[in-house]
Structures are given as C-alpha cells and as structure tokens.
Amino acid sequence: MLENTYLCAVFGKSMKENIIEAVERILDNYLEMNNHRKTPERYTILKAIYSIHGHFTLEELNEKLAGEFNFPVSRATLYNTLNLFLELRLVTRHRFQGSTKYEACYDNTNHCHQICTMCGKEMDIRSSDINEAVDNMRLKRFRKDGFTLYVFGVCSSCQAKITKRKRQEKEKEEKKAKEKKKLNK
Numbered sequence: 368m369l370e371n372t373y374l375c376a377v378f379g380k381s382m383k384e385n386i387i388e389a390v391e392r393i394l395d396n397y398l399e400m401n402n403h404r405k406t407p408e409r410y411t412i413l414k415a416i417y418s419i420h421g422h423f424t425l426e427e428l429n430e431k432l433a434g435e436f437n438f439p440v441s442r443a444t445l446y447n448t449l450n451l452f453l454e455l456r457l458v459t460r461h462r463f464q465g466s467t468k469y470e471a472c473y474d475n476t477n478h479c480h481q482i483c484t485m486c487g488k489e490m491d492i493r494s495s496d497i498n499e500a501v502d503n504m505r506l507k508r509f510r511k512d513g514f515t516l517y518v519f520g521v522c523s524s525c526q527a528k529i530t531k532r533k534r535q536e537k538e539k540e541e542k543k544a545k546e547k548k549k550l551n552k
C-alpha cells in the first residue's frame with residue numbers, strides 16, 4: 368500500500384488507476400505463463416469488477432458490463448472468468464444468506480463483515496484492533512496472506528420489528544384477558 372502511495376505521487380495517477388494496472392499485470396502474467404490468448408473479455412470484466420465499490424452479485428456485474436461498459440458477455444464466460452479471478456486471488460466470494468456475492472480484493476483483503484441473520488443485510492466494517500490481532504497471531508508453518516471475518520447478529524431495523532411484534536402480541540393477550548374478566552363478572 369505504501370508503495371502504491373509512492374507511485375501515485377511520482378506519476379500523478381490515482382490510487383484506483385494504480386490498482387487496476389497492478390491487477391492487470393497479475394492477469395497478464397498468468398495468461399503469458401499459461402500460453403493463453405489475451406482476449407479482451409477478461410480484461411474488461413476485470414476492469415468492471417474493480418470499478419464496483421463493495422459486494423456484487425453475478426447479475427449486477429452482468430448488468431454493469433452490458434450497460435456502462437457496453438460489453439455484454441454470456442453467463443458462462445462471466446462465471447468461468449470469475450472462477451479464474453478467484454484462483455488468482457483478484458476476487459473473493461462470500462456466501463451470504465441466500466446469495467453469493469463477489470468482491471474485488473487486491474487492495475481489500477483484510478476486512479470484516481457484519482451480517483444480519485434475519486434480513487441478510489451485510490456491511491463491511493473496519494477494525495484496526497482485529498487487523499492487529501491477526502497480524503500478531505503466530506501460525507505454525509504458515510504464511511498469512513489475508514483474512515475475512517463474518518460477524519453475525521441482528522440489525523437495528525430487524526430488532527425494531529421484533530420489539531414491535533412482541534408489543535402487539537402482548538397487547539392482544541391483555542385485551543383477551545380483559546374480555547375474559549368481563550365475561551366472568
């Protein structure tokens with residue numbers, strides 16, 4: 368990261384441009400080493416992925432390519448390309464409740480997610496304490512490259528719904544009890 372900042376200062380490029388160049392280089396190397404042709408599909412898909420901020424579904428990426436990038440690709444191509452990027456660690460896959468989401472990860476490996484177990488809403492959270500704790504963790508015969516953490520719980524709007532439902536149930540019960548009392552009189 369420090370190196371990136373340095374490069375930005377030297378060449379007057381944005382951080383984002385540097386990141387895209389770096390990930391393209393990783394793809395270049397892979398394709399050259401494996402004698403694959405450098406077709407434009409993979410590069411355009413990579414660029415689209417790194418232009419998205421945060422998590423995205425396969426459908427969302429598809430829409431972005433067809434719309435903003437004017438570069439529609441088949442689902443099979445998209446799926447295969449994403450699998451290649453997963454292998455090259457350019458993309459991570461999250462299996463959130465009921466949906467599979469992807470995320471660009473070259474400059475974004477260490478982070479945590481909070482996930483609501485009721486509505487499935489997920490958000491990235493940053494914690495320097497956790498980063499530090501993982502940094503300080505000593506693992507035997509293992510080089511750490513990065514981590515992803517999931518924190519499960521209930522979001523505030525779901526909590527509000529639960530409280531409301533409980534209150535309504537209580538009011539119903541009280542009403543019933545009152546009517547019973549009246550009848551018994």
Ligand SMILES: [Zn+2]
Nearest residue numbers: 483486522525
């Ligand atoms: Zn929720």
Ligand SMILES: [Zn+2]
Nearest residue numbers: 422470480491
């Ligand atoms: Zn994330």
